[in-house]
Amino acid sequence: ALSRQTGSTLFMTLMAAFATLLYRYSGQSDVVIGSPIANRNRSEIEPLIGFFVNTLVLRTQLEADLSFEQLLTQVRETTLTAYEHQDVPFEQIVEALQPQRSMSHSPLFQVMFALQNTPMGDVELPGVRLSGLNANSTIAKFDLTLSMAETPLGLECEWEYNTDLFDKSTIERMASHFENLLSAIAVNPRQAVSELPLLSATERQQLLVDWNDTQVDYPQDKCIHQLFEEQVAKTPDAIAVVFEQQELTYRQLNHRANQLAHHLQTLGVKHEVMVGICVERSLEMVVGLLGILKAGGAYVPLDPSYPTERLSYMVSDAGIEVLLTQQNLLPTLPSHLAQVVCLDPDGGVIESHSPENLVSSVSADNLAYVIYTSGSTGAPKGVCVAHRSVVRLVQNTNYAQFNAEQVFLQLAPITFDASTLELWGSLLHGSKLVIFPSQVPDLDRLVDVVSQHQITCLWLTAGLFHLMVDEYLEALSPVQQLLAGGDVLSVDHVRRFRQRYPNCRLIDGYGPTENTTFTCCYEIGQTQLQQTVPIGKPIANTQVYILDPQLQPVPVGVTGELHIGGDGLARGYLNRPELTASKFIPNPFSSDKSARLYKTGDLARYLNDGNIEFLGRLDHQVKIRGFRIELGEIEAVISQHPQVSQVVAIDREDISGNQQLVAYVIAQSGAEISSTEIKDFVKEKIPSYMVPGAVICLDSLPLTPNGKVDRQALPQPDMSSMSSGDFVPPRTHTEAVLAEIWQKILKVEKISVRDNFFDLGGHSLLATQLSSQISEALNVKLPLKSLFEASTLASLAEEIDNISLALQAFQNHSVTSTATDLEEKGIL
Structure with missing residues (x-):
């Protein structure tokens, strides 16, 4: 109709x-x-x-x-x-x-x-019965x-x-x-x-309701410091915090934090007041964080190693009026108008205050902290997180076990939201928290600390996890729960870890700062992993939706943008109402009109069992020569190579000003691998336009202070280093002419006859130029197909010589089959 x-x-x-x-x-x-x-x-x-x-x-x-x-x-x-x-x-x-x-x-x-x-008419033949046959x-x-x-x-x-x-x-x-x-x-x-x-009604029910049925009871109306005080009453003499040779019991930590909180209140700190904390790793760091919360304020972590300009911006943007620091850091602080409180011996001013718990009007909806993350504009943006979001992360949750028997390592910088898990996952459950002594993770020291303190619960970024598995796998024996994330986990490293420690809980944790550390978790068991490690399912009191650009749920297996809802959501970005409105949107699937979703910018898809596979960033989606490419897909393919340990793919501008793909590869321990071998492997699995123009083998990947791969620090590819083995100069006239053309097109100084056009940065666009210049210089019409089949200089020269000889034979009528051969090659 x-x-x-x-x-x-x-x-x-x-x-x-x-x-x-x-x-x-x-x-x-x-x-x-x-x-x-x-x-x-x-x-x-x-x-x-x-x-x-x-x-x-x-x-x-x-x-x-x-x-x-x-x-x-x-x-x-x-x-x-x-x-x-x-x-x-x-x-x-x-x-x-x-x-x-x-x-x-x-x-x-x-x-x-x-x-x-x-319509198919009936066919009738005398004496014969016909019936259809489905082929x-x-x-x-x-x-x-x-x-x-x-x-x-x-x-x-x-x-x-x-x-x-x-x-x-x-x-x-x-x-x-x-x-x-x-x-x-x-x-x-x-x-x-x-x-x-x-979607059918059944599918919508599964995607929107069943797979998001994560609600559990937890103390959602209590603040972080209130739950800490309850724990102090339960285990006052248990060791709360250890730093090098120093330690504090729960009672001692509570008393010192109370004294600081009383002092901060005299300086005007109360709910929604942001207090900066710029300290080195120490017991005072934990006292400071807890004291700010007890006073009713929200802490703003400031890393002393940050450039002065960045610290100055953060202090100004947050409107910090009170700043906690240490005497030795005073000369390094940016100019500011805040009242300074030194946490190391302060003439007895802090110690003169009462050690008793405070009464404050702060509620679970008030700010607990503001953590700054990098912004696309170049200026960092402050993510505002309330008490309830933190409590939802560590209380009555389902992704890890928190109890008084655990020994946590506080490894992450407090400017990184993984510290939220380490600090409050430990201190709200009576665990022992061991503060890593160095500001920057040092593998040798990490090994010593894990062994000395018998760390049972450990959070590592993906980068550190890979390094530990490669270099110090045996040192992880005390660990009972290992949470890793912040980047994509290598399947190979996960398998090696599982093989060595089958009884240790290995958890892949995913989540942006905007949803308080963790959104999804996947406990990696002994089951066979595929090409990637899933990020799992939403944790307790968290909802996840994979949506298309029109906010419609996508079917299982279809890529969409991951959106997050639930009690872990941050309030928004500090002083950035427009950005907050664009990233924190109304939740169209909730009857609560105030409910919101956070648009992560992460691409993901549901697997058949409800687990989620992370596929990369929307901003890691690139266009190369008109083709839209997901860098995560290239990384997943290269990581399947048995000699590859880790891989990162990015797009860079090539010698001709076009974008090209570059892959950075780390080989398995003891293995040797070449860029040519990787390319040959990849060519078998993905289209040619997705094959990286350059593959660079590194000993290690550069990491940011937070332990993630620093893509900006990856080295520029040097195409001259892509030359294949020993240099062999051109030996014939054709090879010499070709070498000169390659030098001009590829901007490479020396060309060996063994070099591969594509290994030196060539691609389809440059191949077109090459074909044109060969035709002009050697008077041979060379099909583009020949460039892909004979991609080394020697083999291409041989192909050109063969074509020239065949043309001469055809013109001299000396070979009868030549015309047909040339037509099949696309030359005639």
Whole structure:
């Protein structure tokens, strides 16, 4: 009925719906689909027996606010135009457009759609009974083919798919979503294509409700310091904090924090007042943090090693009026107007105050701390976190075990929100907290501290975890719970750790500062890991939604942006109302009008079991020569190489001013690996446009002070160092001419005949230039395919010489088969 109303055919309507499905699944607004056509548009050929079928390439451009009716109009016009040119062979179109070719997929399109709506007449032969035979194909001709047919029972669908790309459950879901889509289109064709429902009611219930059923009771109306005081009453004489040779019991820590809090209140500290704390690692650091909270204030950690300009900005932006520090740091502090309180012996001023608990009006909704994180504008932004968010992290939660038997290591800088877990996960449960003595993690010292204090609960960034597994795996024997995260965990390192310590709880923790340290956790058991380590499921009192740009939940297996809700959400960004409004949005799935979601900018997808796979950052999504690429995908592929320990992929500007991919690789301990070997491995798994232009082998990856990979500090690739082995100069005229052309195009000073064009930074765009210059210098028309098949200088020179000889033979009529050979090579 819809087709008749809009003057469209059934094929056009189904094609528009299929394009909508692909748009919703892929997030791509430019969709190209192939479709076969009988190509019998002349009456003279209708009765002829033969195969006249041609392939049409139908391009559909979708926009979020486009209604299906509008899309159908576009598809109708596109299809009618294509019908007018159906005589043009598909091969001729490919030749004219010259798309980048790959052996892994067909050119121009990788998805086919076909509708069989021509009635099949009965064939009768005397003495013979005929019946239809369904031929089952075992080889997919395209990545995905949807074949539909009109039958007396309605429309039938057959899905053919490449099993390297899809599994059966994915195709079954896709088929179900296509059916849902068609039903929704029939009901309301004026609805925007971005809003047409894909999911069934059961799927929505699973994604939005069942997998977010995380609510548990916890002391949500209590503050951090109140819970600490309750713990002091339970275990007053237990050791609370250890720093080198010093230690404080819970009672002693409480008394000292109370004295400081009384003093701070005399300076005007109360709820919502921000107090700076710029101290070295020490017992005073913990006393200071706890004292600020007891006074009702919120602590703002300031790292003494930060540049003065950055500290000055943070002090000014937070409006800090009281600053806790130490005598030896006074000369390094930026100019400010805050009242300074030195936590080391202060003439007895602090000690003169009462050690008794304070009475304050602070509530769980008041600020506990403001932590500054890097901002895209270059200036750091302060994330404001309330008491309730911290309590939700460490009280009655489900991802780790907190109790008085644990010995925590306080390793993270207090400017990094992992310290929230270490500090309050320990001190609110009667555990012993050991403060790491050095401001910057030192592996040798870390090993000593873990051994000396028999650390049982340890948080490591992914970078430190990898280093420990590589260098000091045996030193982790006391650890009973190891939480790692902050970056992507290497599957290889996880496997090695699990093999050595099968009884230690290994937990992959994921979460932005804006949701108080942890959002999702995945306990890594003995089960077989795939290509990546999942980030797991939302922790207690946390909701996670994977949504498309229109805030619609995406199906299982489909990539979307991860959004977070629940009690861990920060209040927002300090003094940044516009940024807060853009990142903390109303929660469309909650009946509570005040509920919000945080847009993480992280790409993720649900796995079949409800666990979540992290796929990278939206801002790690790059375009290289027109192709949109997820850097995380390249990293995942390279990490599958058995000799690779870690990998980071980034995009950089190459010698010609274009963006190119660069991979930085660390080999397994004791292994040797070359960039050529990595490229050869990767070429087998991903399209050529995703193969890094340079692979750089490093001994270690640079880390930020927080232990994450410092992408800005990764070295620039030196293409001259990509030369293959010993230098062999050009030996023939052709090699000499080629070397000169390569030097000019690749901007590399010395070219060996063994060098590979692509290993030196070449890519498809530069290959096109190379082909043109070869034609001009050597008078040989070289197909682009030859450059990919013969990519070393020596092999390419040999190919050119062979072509020249064949051309001469053809011109001299000395070889009869030469013309056919040259035609097949694309030279004639």
